[in-house]
Amino acid sequence: MSGITLYDFELDENCYKVRLLLSILGLSYRKVAVNMVPGREHLGPVLMALNPRGSLPILTDGAVVLSEAEAIMTYLARAYDAGNTWLPPAPKDHGAVTMWLQFAIRDLHAAFFARRLAMFDETGDEVALSLAARRAFRLMEDHMTAREFDRAAWFVGDNPSLADLALFPAIALSRDFGIEHEAYPALRRWMRRVRTIPGFVTMPGIPDYY
Amino acid sequence: METGWYPVALAEGLERGTSTGTRLFGRELVVWRDSAGASHVWEDRCPHRGMRLSFGFVRDNHIACLYHGWQYDTAAQCRYIPAHPDLAVPGTIRVATYPSIERLGIVWAWNELDSAAPQEIELAERAAVTPVRSLYVDASAAKVFDALVLAECPPLKNAGGATQRSRTDALVSFKNGTDEILVAVQPLSDVEAALHIVIAGSPDIHGSDSQKRVSAWGEALRRDVEGTPQARELRHEVAP
Incomplete structure (x- = not known):
């Protein structure tokens, strides 16, 4: 079990981008379901402390805390894509x-x-x-x-x-x-x-x- | 709306086992290709609850409705109802169809539902065609034709002299030397049209290089026809 946690809202397309890449890279992770709509849980004190932007997804990996799907994807590709194909170095x-x-x-x-x-x-x-x-x-x-x-x-x-x-x-x-x-x-x-x-x-x- | 043959898709772009929704004069059509390679143009409506069949999927030689999984064979006859697996499906349950044919690398539909004997399509087949692309324009077919009859043919492999244009109801041919570009125009609605563009001649000659040139030519034509984005209102019109 890796130390990756994804704060996720199932219906959000940006969260989906990260789930898609995690699945394709074959990474296991802990998924925390956040009730974004209608619950607005992403704006509560716990998640605002992690991401003051008040947006999802949020990904944590050990001491790393990231928001914004594209940034998270870039991180995951650099950290876990051994073949280096998802973020090509050329x-x-x-x-x-x-x-x-x-x-x-x-x-x-x-x-x-x-x-x-x-x-x-x-x-x-x-x-x-x-x-x-x-x-x-x-x-x-x-x-x-x-x-x-x-x-x-x-x-x-x-x-x-x-x-x-x-x-x-x-x-x-x-x-x-x-x-x-x-x-x-x-x-x-x-x-x-x-x-x-x-x-x-x-x-x-x-x-x-x- | 004149009765006749209208283009609905580029033949090569319609892969086996796939379907797509499109329109003719605001009427919704499903265009699909079965696993044996034959193309079909039907009314985009499942007779059961009116769901669009283009939202469904093609399996082997059936297209299945997304809603309740009713399956239709290549003759548009319902063959299987999942909720009643043992039922012999009555012959009356079928989808309304348009006569269709592939010519010049384009799928054409006769825009009269369930008409048995349409007039023969009067398009001379070329020995080989190179598909370029389908281009969707926010302007009426009439406006597209107005621009096409003034357009110059981009030089390809054997250009020479002035562009010679000729037009039938739904097709414009541009000849320059022995180069020929064919543009078939699909009236989607009163304010939208699709251009299905091919080059007469083999892909061995016109692959890649000529395709890119003609595609860029089409994009420039689209800009001319549409004008600036602020000046128009984008719509997706469907007949009532």
Whole structure:
């Protein structure tokens, strides 16, 4: 048993990113279920002491305490991915993976908020969020279309990387906030490939078939 | 809405054992390919409770509804109801279908449900085609055609002289020298269209390099047609 603890909300896509990577890396961990909605437990004194941002996921590993899914994924890849494939060390691929992790945080933030609005009745401008989410999905679609012309299957390099795992949840869950997969044929094919990664797991809203 | 043959997907992009939802004039369709390789275009609605079949999944030569698992064979006939495994399913339970055909590397549907004998598709097959991509545009098909009939053909392998354009109801051909690009236009709704783009000629000649050039050309065309994001309202329209 490793010393990893994940503070997790089952319906949160950022928590899912971390569960996905933990499963793929074959790491055992202790999962602490946090009632984020409607309980707002993540804003209670215990978790606020761990993460003053008041967000999930939070991961602890011995003395290490981290928040933000992409940062946690980077840590786990460096600490536990012996093959070094999930965060490739070659400068070109490393830079590209980091760029897509940034994309997952910034460009796809609209998708995150659009889903929170649709699923959890949070406030927001539905039209503006949907427009921004679709703009991000289109950039991903154009990228994977170009990758297929080079017979490449993944966002970066010849193997799946953290980029694929960080980008997957927002589009896989897009029907939760009313964006169909119709306009994204290259992403549909890529999503099917992501599902074949050994250790892949689903979450509510992502069916276990395809 | 004119009756005719309309493109609904690129043939190569539709993998065996998969389905996708799409629209023609706001009507929802499911396009799927069975494990034997045949493509099907049906109304996207399970007759049981109206659930979209494109939310379901393809297993072997059946498509199954996500809701209660009703399974339909390639003739759209319901063959299995999990809640009543011993029931001989009545022949009346079937999904409404569109006649469909694959031509020019594109899946085409005749937009009249359960019509037995559509008019023959009047598209001359090319010896070989190289698929490029499907491009979804936030503009009407009419607006897309307006832009297409003014567009220049990007130079590929054997360009020469001016671009020669010709158009049928749903297809525009761009010829330049012996290069030819074909763009089939799918009216999704009054405000959205899809472009299914292929290059006439073998992938051995047009793979990668020409595909990238034509894809970039399509993206530029999409920018022209849509205008700036602020000037438009994004919609996903479905017929009532």
